[in-house]
Amino acid sequence: MKSSDVIDFDTVVVQTEGIFSSELDGETVLMSTTQAAYFGLDSTGQVIWTMIDQPRPVGDLCDKLVADYNVERSTIERDVFDFLNQLNKEGLIQIVVANGS
Secondary structure (H helix, E strand, C coil): CCHHHCCCCCCEEEECCCEEEEEECCEEEEEECCCCEEEEECHHHHHHHHHCCCCEEHHHHHHHHHHHCCCCHHHHHHHHHHHHHHHHHCCCEEEEECCCC
């Protein structure tokens, strides 16, 4: 991940094209054709993955998850940033608009 790829609330993210997803035993499995690798998502990861099938600001993701789940905002924010940074590191998402762009 480049330093210009820092994810914050204003960052707009979307699934990278060419990533295939499938349900397997209640888990979403992603396959990257460029990396020839599989990645498994838990239930929260599945929700976020579905939400970013179109470009979406990270702040909107957090707002939606806070509204839908009985979890403190700080916990949601930390988990969303950790998850998106991992997806970005693996090339599974694209940053469409970064803060300051």
